[in-house]
Amino acid sequence: MSDRVQSTVLPWVVLGVAVAIFVGWAIWPASALYARVLTPHRLVALAALLKLVYLLAGAAWAFACRDRLEEGNPARPAWFLLSLGLLSTFVGQLCLAPFQVVRNETPFPSVADIYYLLSYPLLIAALLVLLNAYRESGFPVGSGAERTAIAGVVAVIAAVVAVPILRPVAQTGGPLLDRMLNVAYPVLDLVLLLPLALLLRVALRLRGSRVGEVWLLVLSGFVFLCAGDICFAYFQSLGETHLDPFVHATYTLAYGLVAGGAHRQLELLTS
Amino acid sequence: MTTSDAVEAMVKVMGPYIGDTMARSATEAHCQKLGIAAGPLPTDRLDALLAKLGSGLNIFLGRDKSALVMAEVRRALATLEASR
Numbered sequence: 118m119s120d121r122v123q124s125t126v127l128p129w130v131v132l133g134v135a136v137a138i139f140v141g142w143a144i145w146p147a148s149a150l151y152a153r154v155l156t157p158h159r160l161v162a163l164a165a166l167l168k169l170v171y172l173l174a175g176a177a178w179a180f181a182c183r184d185r186l187e188e189g190n191p192a193r194p195a196w197f198l199l200s201l202g203l204l205s206t207f208v209g210q211l212c213l214a215p216f217q218v219v220r221n222e223t224p225f226p227s228v229a230d231i232y233y234l235l236s237y238p239l240l241i242a243a244l245l246v247l248l249n250a251y252r253e254s255g256f257p258v259g260s261g262a263e264r265t266a267i268a269g270v271v272a273v274i275a276a277v278v279a280v281p282i283l284r285p286v287a288q289t290g291g292p293l294l295d296r297m298l299n300v301a302y303p304v305l306d307l308v309l310l311l312p313l314a315l316l317l318r319v320a321l322r323l324r325g326s327r328v329g330e331v332w333l334l335v336l337s338g339f340v341f342l343c344a345g346d347i348c349f350a351y352f353q354s355l356g357e358t359h360l361d362p363f364v365h366a367t368y369t370l371a372y373g374l375v376a377g378g379a380h381r382q383l384e385l386l387t388s
Numbered sequence: 389m390t391t392s393d394a395v396e397a398m399v400k401v402m403g404p405y406i407g408d409t410m411a412r413s414a415t416e417a418h419c420q421k422l423g424i425a426a427g428p429l430p431t432d433r434l435d436a437l438l439a440k441l442g443s444g445l446n447i448f449l450g451r452d453k454s455a456l457v458m459a460e461v462r463r464a465l466a467t468l469e470a471s472r
Contacts (some may be wrong), residue, residue: 187451254444255421256406256414326407328448385405386450 132373135167136366143362158221164365165210165217168372172207175376176200178383185386191250195243196382199335202239203375209233225353226298234298237305240339244312251319258319271314275307286350299350306343313339327385334378341371389469391419391429397464398441405457406448414444438462 142151142160151157179200186193209232216222251258258264286299317336323329345367352360395415402411418424418440424433438458445454 185450187446190446190450192447250447254447255418255440256410256444256447257417322410322413323407324409326403326405326410328406329410386453388453 128373128377132370132377135163135373136370139164139362139366139369143360143366146362160362160365161221161223162218164369165214167369168210169207169214171369171372171376172203172210175372175379176203176207178376178379179203182379182382182386185383191253192247195247195250196379198239198243198246199375199379202236202243203372205232205236205239206372209236226294230298234301234305237309241305241309241312244309244316244339248312248315248319251316257322258315263318264315267314267318268311271311275310279303279307282347282351285355289355295353299353302346303350306346309339310343313343327381331378331382331385334374334381336378338371338374338376338378341367341374345371389429389434389465389472391424391426393468394429394434394437394465395419397468398461401461401464402441402445402457406445415441418444434465 138155139160142155142157145151146157151160177200179196183193183196183200186196209229212227212229212232213223216224216227248258259267283300283303286303287296289296289299313336316332320329320332320336323332345364348360348367349364352358352364395412398415399408399411402415405411406414415437418437422433422436422440424437438461441461442454442458445457448454449457
């Protein structure tokens, strides 16, 4: 295998294996492999480290994309905002990592939540700026009626999904701050879904291309981020901690995909 | 060179970067906006079309890469013209 292929394929193999390990942990937690070798403490530490690596790499590559785009390019601020959003998430994860690596604990709520919450306006703004940049490109992004229809469908789906998910989360008897955070994350994700759906529509038109590959990776990363937040809120508030491996799998996959997309975009800009 | 021949050549070059679907719909949308009809394509209209496509590609690829792709498009169009 050539160096080029190895450097392209290897990170995806690592990501795939890591996600498979976390999913396996959720399905067969009592098996010998997970009881003796891949113990919960080791896996939580592995997840913490992987998330840190992907988030830092993603933030750095997104910033490099911003740097490679000329001033005045409407996509430049979007990559900057994405970089800041990932960096904020990285700092949040950095606050949690010592607890996870050393003590096998994930304190909630904690100072990390400040940075996680801060990342949302940055990520939402990144998607909105990107949407505007694509509109300014003069390339077809769908008619106004089509965009309104997509926004309407997403809003309806969000409302239908939000009520059954958020009601039990909000009605649990935990401390108010816990409940507020457990509701805030999925709500912010639902806000994120709106520009995400519109961008996915654009990305479909780019399928089979190098730019399409970038956007497929970045946007699917955001989809998994939303899924991870919703799972986290649901499992946390209902005390279903045995399902945490799924949360680790979705977050690791989300950060890995976004970082991979930023890297592909950087390759495209520098090739 | 006819408009449809030029569009095919442009889609062939831009396709790997932004996909055949986007390349074709972007080119056809710009043709429509610039009032370019089927049949022979005048040079001044062709230049206007290439400028529009180039500025759109900037968003996705950045100025430098976009300029390289548009140069590739011009070469493909020159080859097409020479082969007639």
